[in-house]
Amino acid sequence: MSATIASLQRQSVLDALDNRVLLCHALGLNRIALITQSERVLTAAEAQRFAALVQRRLAGEPIAYIVGRREFFGLPFEVNDAVLIPRPDTELLVELTLDRLPFKGRVLDMGTGSGAIAVALAHTRKDADVTALDVSPAALAVAQRNAATNGARISFLQSDWYAALEDAAPFDVIASNPPYIASGDRHLSEGDLRYEPVGALTDHADGLSALRTIIAGAPRHLKPQGWLLMEHGYDQAAAVRELLTAAGYQEVQSWRDLADIERVSGGRLTA
Structure with a gap:
C-alpha cells in the first residue's frame, strides 16, 4: 500500500518535529500544506527521497545540515558543515x-x-x-x-x-x-x-x-x-x-x- 503523508507522520521512528521538518523538505511543502495535503499519496521518488533523509538523521546527522538551513534571531540562515x-x-x-x-x-x-x-x-x-x-x-x-x-x-x-x-x-x-x-x-x-x-x-x-x-x-x-x-x-x-x-x-x-x-x-x- 502506498504511503500517505499522514501515515508517515504516524509511523515515524523519528521525533515528531524532526519527521515533520524532513517531510516538508523532501516534499517541498510548508507546514500548512503538510496538514492540508495529509492524505496525499507520495510518489515513489518522494518516498525514496524522504527515506534517504530519515536514514541520514538516524545516523546522527543534524537536521540543520540535512535541510541546509536554520533560523536565528527570526532570520533564515544557510548552514553546512x-x-x-x-x-x-x-x-x-x-x-x-x-x-x-x-x-x-x-x-x-x-x-x-x-x-x-x-x-x-x-x-x-x-x-x-x-x-x-x-x-x-x-x-x-x-x-x-x-x-x-x-x-x-x-x-x-x-x-x-x-x-x-x-x-x-x-x-x-x-x-x-x-x-x-x-x-x-x-x-x-x-x-x-x-x-x-x-x-x-x-x-x-x-x-x-x-x-x-x-x-x-x-x-x-x-x-x-x-x-x-x-x-x-x-x-x-x-x-x-x-x-x-x-x-x-x-x-x-x-x-x-x-x-x-x-x-x-x-x-x-x-x-
Whole structure:
C-alpha cells in the first residue's frame, strides 16, 4: 500500500518535529500544506527521497545540515558543515551587543562562522557599521551568502583573530562566540557536535585560549568606553570574569541565557 503523508507522520521512528521538518523538505511543502495535503499519496521518488533523509538523521546527522538551513534571531540562515549551527543561546550575545551599540556605531563579530551574529546585528541596526571576520574561507563564503539573503550590509575579512585589523578604525563593541570547548571534552563526540567543524568548537587546549587571545587584543581595537562581549561554556563564566578583571576591564559581569546558565561575559574598556 502506498504511503500517505499522514501515515508517515504516524509511523515515524523519528521525533515528531524532526519527521515533520524532513517531510516538508523532501516534499517541498510548508507546514500548512503538510496538514492540508495529509492524505496525499507520495510518489515513489518522494518516498525514496524522504527515506534517504530519515536514514541520514538516524545516523546522527543534524537536521540543520540535512535541510541546509536554520533560523536565528527570526532570520533564515544557510548552514553546512563548514560552519557551526546557530543556536538560540547565542541570541543573548546579539541582544547584549544591540543594547551597547550607539547610533551609527561600529561593531566587530570575531569568528563569524555562518554570519549569524553579524547578520542579526546588521539587519536589526541598519545604521551600524558591522565588520565580521573568520579564518576560514569556506565559512566566510557561507556568511556572505547569508548577508545577501537577509539584506545585511557587512564588511567581511579573512583573519586569524585580529591579524587583518591593523589599520581598522576602533569599534564600539567587539562580540565573539569563539571555540571554547576543551580538548578531549566528551561532548565533542556526542550528538550534533560530531558533525560540526571541530576548529569552531574547541581551541584544542583548555577551552580558554581563544578567549584569552580576544581579551588581550581587544584594547587595541576598542574605542574608549567600548565593550567586549563573549559567549563561553556553561562552566566558564567565573574564569572569564577573572581574565577580564585581570586585564583591566571595568563593569565585568556575566549574563544568563534562557536556561539560566551564565552564557555571556564581558566588560568595558575605560581608556
